[in-house]
Amino acid sequence: MHPAWQGLITIIIGVGGCIGYFYLSNQFLDRVLFPARGPNAGRNINRANQIRPWLFLFPALLALGLYLAYPVFETLRLSVTDRSAGGAFVGLQNYSRMAAEPKFWEAMRNNMLWLIVVPAAATAFGLLSAQLTDRIGWGNIAKSLIFMPMAISFVGAAVIFKLVYDTRGAGQEQIGVLNAVWLAFDGGAGSFVFLRLLPAVALLAFGAFMAYGIYLALRPLIWGESTRGGSGGTWWAVPLRVVVALGAGWLLWLSLRSAISVMVVTLPYGQPQTWLTIPFWNNFFLMAVLVWIQTGFAMVILSAALRGIPEETIEAAIIDGATPFDVFFKIKVPQIMGTIVVVWTTITLVVLKIFDIVFAMTNGQWETQVLANYMYDKLFRANDWGIGSASAIVIMILVTPILIWNVYNARKEMR
Numbered sequence: 419m420h421p422a423w424q425g426l427i428t429i430i431i432g433v434g435g436c437i438g439y440f441y442l443s444n445q446f447l448d449r450v451l452f453p454a455r456g457p458n459a460g461r462n463i464n465r466a467n468q469i470r471p472w473l474f475l476f477p478a479l480l481a482l483g484l485y486l487a488y489p490v491f492e493t494l495r496l497s498v499t500d501r502s503a504g505g506a507f508v509g510l511q512n513y514s515r516m517a518a519e520p521k522f523w524e525a526m527r528n529n530m531l532w533l534i535v536v537p538a539a540a541t542a543f544g545l546l547s548a549q550l551t552d553r554i555g556w557g558n559i560a561k562s563l564i565f566m567p568m569a570i571s572f573v574g575a576a577v578i579f580k581l582v583y584d585t586r587g588a589g590q591e592q593i594g595v596l597n598a599v600w601l602a603f604d605g606g607a608g609s610f611v612f613l614r615l616l617p618a619v620a621l622l623a624f625g626a627f628m629a630y631g632i633y634l635a636l637r638p639l640i641w642g643e644s645t646r647g648g649s650g651g652t653w654w655a656v657p658l659r660v661v662v663a664l665g666a667g668w669l670l671w672l673s674l675r676s677a678i679s680v681m682v683v684t685l686p687y688g689q690p691q692t693w694l695t696i697p698f699w700n701n702f703f704l705m706a707v708l709v710w711i712q713t714g715f716a717m718v719i720l721s722a723a724l725r726g727i728p729e730e731t732i733e734a735a736i737i738d739g740a741t742p743f744d745v746f747f748k749i750k751v752p753q754i755m756g757t758i759v760v761v762w763t764t765i766t767l768v769v770l771k772i773f774d775i776v777f778a779m780t781n782g783q784w785e786t787q788v789l790a791n792y793m794y795d796k797l798f799r800a801n802d803w804g805i806g807s808a809s810a811i812v813i814m815i816l817v818t819p820i821l822i823w824n825v826y827n828a829r830k831e832m833r
Contacts, residue, residue: 440473440474443473444470447466447469447470447473496803496807497804497808498510500512501803508804511804516812522792524785525787525788525789529788529816532705532708532772535705537762537763537765537769540708541716541758543709543716544715544720544761545716545720547721548717548721548723549746561717564713564717567710567713567714568712571774572707572708572775573774575710576707576778577778580694581593581594583694588689594690597691603687613685618677618680622674624673625669625670628669628670628673629666629670631662631663632663632666635660635662636659639656694779696784700785701785707775708772720757723754723757724750724754727749732750735748735749756827760824760827771813772788776791789809790813
């Protein structure tokens with residue numbers, strides 16, 4: 419049968435089945451289980467109305483239980499059993515074996531690097547795009563172009579960027595855009611400016627931003643300043659600020675070291691580079707794909723938030739002598755901080771589950787492994803269901819706090 423006919427039949431069966439279920443279940447409820455007649459008609463109508471919402475929820479609850487709840491418990495069971503030994507219980511042995519593998523820690527390290535870079539970069543570019551496109555006449559066209567990558571699948575985007583990073587032998591014409599640009603540099607003044615000076619300045623600017631973040635995180639602890647909502651704050655505020663300061667400190671040290679390295683490293687001018695095989699930096703080439711896709715999502719959400727800012731606050735700031743930078747960073751950004759956090763955490767969830775881009779571009783080789791690809795390798799290549807399930811549980815544990823945070827914020831906004 420032709421796939422088009424199969425799709426059409428599936429739609430007809432699915433829609434018809436839903437209509438039939440809701441019609442027949444209501445008929446059974448109103449005519450058989452709680453008929454609206456006799457001396458108990460009023461009570462039956464009330465009982466039917468109490469049960470009716472559950473009839474509508476039942477298909478969704480069944481699907482959630484079948485495709486979400488059951489896999490979670492089954493994966494947890496597989497992670498503490500040995501499938502090759504007939505499903506014998508082995509406790510945390512699979513987790514111990516997983517923790518002893520260097521590839522697992524490589525995946526954890528790379529996932530943390532993705533978590534640091536991608537949400538921050540996508541949110542920052544999205545916020546910048548939202549602010550700038552609202553100030554130009556052809557802003558709607560620009561927004562459409564920036565949002566367009568959201569319509570491309572991760573695998574499709576990976577194929578596009580694989581061509582951008584493509585490498586041909588020395589002396590051959592390069593079809594990869596990045597290598598074509600790279601070969602245009604010959605070590606002269608332009609090479610120094612674009613490949614050394616500007617990257618070093620950008621890294622130092624990032625380091626200054628991290629230093630400012632450390633100052634903001636530790637200021638209430640050092641000078642005893644009160645936090646919003648009371649002098650004591652919540653019980654987890656102090657350890658959270660310390661963790662944030664430590665993370666920012668590590669990034670500050672990394673940015674300073676990288677800035678020095680960029681200035682002194684010997685660059686192989688005139689030689690085509692296999693970008694996806696360069697350890698550490700190839701992770702950033704992979705991240706660029708997801709940043710390119712998610713920037714459009716961040717732009718749309720943040721643009722709507724910026725449009726919702728009361729004009730009175732902006733006009734008052736301008737009258738008081740605020741510069742455009744002051745208006746943006748001190749007036750607009752604080753008022754949409756809740757939306758920024760939602761966008762940031764939503765992209766973080768995508769990053770934690772990233773698989774398609776790595777699988778299609780490097781398959782986890784050359785030190786680009788991530789947790790989802792590691793899980794796939796263990797489950798379907800090594801056929802090690804114990805370690806594969808254990809890595810899936812690790813991903814779920816990392817994702818769950820962010821999901822809870824998003825749900826908490828959503829309910830807080832509703833209240």
